[in-house]
Amino acid sequence: MGIPTLLLGLAVLFVLIFVGRMVSSSDPKKLAKLVRTIGGIGSFALAVLLATRGQIFLAVPVAFFGAGLLGWISRPAGWSARTQRKTGQVSRVRSQFVEMELDHDSGEMRGRVLKGKYENVPLDALDPETLTALRSGFDEESRALLEAYLDRRAPGWRENVEEDAGPGSGQATRHGPMTEEEAHQILGLEAGATDAEIRRAHRSLMKKLHPDQGGSTYLAARVNEAKEILLRRHH
Numbered sequence: 001m002g003i004p005t006l007l008l009g010l011a012v013l014f015v016l017i018f019v020g021r022m023v024s025s026s027d028p029k030k031l032a033k034l035v036r037t038i039g040g041i042g043s044f045a046l047a048v049l050l051a052t053r054g055q056i057f058l059a060v061p062v063a064f065f066g067a068g069l070l071g072w073i074s075r076p077a078g079w080s081a082r083t084q085r086k087t088g089q090v091s092r093v094r095s096q097f098v099e100m101e102l103d104h105d106s107g108e109m110r111g112r113v114l115k116g117k118y119e120n121v122p123l124d125a126l127d128p129e130t131l132t133a134l135r136s137g138f139d140e141e142s143r144a145l146l147e148a149y150l151d152r153r154a155p156g157w158r159e160n161v162e163e164d165a166g167p168g169s170g171q172a173t174r175h176g177p178m179t180e181e182e183a184h185q186i187l188g189l190e191a192g193a194t195d196a197e198i199r200r201a202h203r204s205l206m207k208k209l210h211p212d213q214g215g216s217t218y219l220a221a222r223v224n225e226a227k228e229i230l231l232r233r234h235h
Contacts, residue, residue: 040070089188097142128154148216183226202227
């Protein structure tokens with residue numbers, strides 16, 4: 001039996017042992033580590049086989065790949081951050097009377113009143129009837145934000161409200177162009193976010209704002225606008 005065949009047989013034996021352990025384990029982290037270990041050992045076995053056949057130019061990169069899987073070579077800084085979606089991101093939209101937040105992970109919407117009788121009171125602390133009554137004193141943009149919140153919290157609230165419940169019942173208008181700072185807040189991003197991060201945050205938010213999830217066309221429009229502004233900055 002030649003040396004390459006012996007080495008390959010040993011590699012197969014190791015793989016079988018690891019597979020047996022993997023089957024008996026249910027911890028996802030352990031499974032992921034086990035898969036990397038198997039891949040690393042298999043890569044080294046292949047590299048040795050290639051080297052014995054004189055194919056050094058192929059054996060070297062395969063060996064480096066195996067070393068990376070086994071954690072012997074550190075990955076480039078920031079690689080993990082670029083390939084994984086960040087958690088804990090929150091989008092913020094602010095108008096004259098209302099500030100709203102949307103949690104990217106849970107899709108939960110929350111906010112607070114900024115002016116008037118209920119200044120600084122969380123929207124969750126007010127019942128739908130009170131929130132509905134507040135609309136009559138709000139500007140169009142604030143009304144649109146509050147209605148987006150009500151659509152998610154109490155989907156049937158419109159059935160008991162007249163369409164002309166105050167001025168500006170049509171399309172909400174903006175008081176000036178959106179700034180880059182606002183765009184970052186709406187997408188839940190920090191200044192300097194890459195195009196990939198902008199597109200990923202936009203895609204995640206649009207899923208949360210789908211009509212089936214109690215979404216809002218107004219908020220969706222703001223998210224689209226924020227994406228366009230930040231991507232335009234990079235070109």
